[in-house]
Amino acid sequence: MELDFVNQGPASYDAYEQIYRDLYAKLFTHLGLKGNYFTDVTIVNNEEIHKVNAQYRHIDRPTDVISFAFLDDKNELIPSDGSPISLGEIVISYEKAEEQAKEYGHSLKREMSFLFVHGMLHLLGYDHMKKEDEVTMFRLQDEILGGLK
Secondary structure, eight states, rough: OOEEEEEEEEEEGGGHHHHHHHHHHHHHHHOOOSOOOEEEEEEEEEHHHHHIIIIOOOOOSSSSEEEOOOOOOOGGGGGGSOEEEEEEEEEHHHHHHHHHHHTTSHHOOOHHHHHHHHHHHHHHTOOOOHHHHHHHHHHHHHHTTTTTT
């Protein structure tokens, strides 16, 4: 498993690289996934994620996290020949995470971790469009985050 971390903001964002690497490993262990996977994650500001949101989702405002899944089917998660599988890209707004951490009354680390895990689950085919899917996805998020405050 490989995580490519890109920081487009201040050096203080770099602290999330190790946190995300640890969560990446924990998520794959929790889901029982084994294989040669890689994912790109980029931390940006609100201005940059606003541009991405407008360009790709046609929504003209900043958001907290955007995931670009490269697989269409969960069955593609099983490597047939051991070759690396790119799950996709995650873009996280640090500024939006700061706003939401204050709004929800928890730490910035918890919010940034939540956004990463949320984005990863989307890359792995999980969604929250239907209530039963939302319950599954949010239960997994809580289990992986392990009570992080």
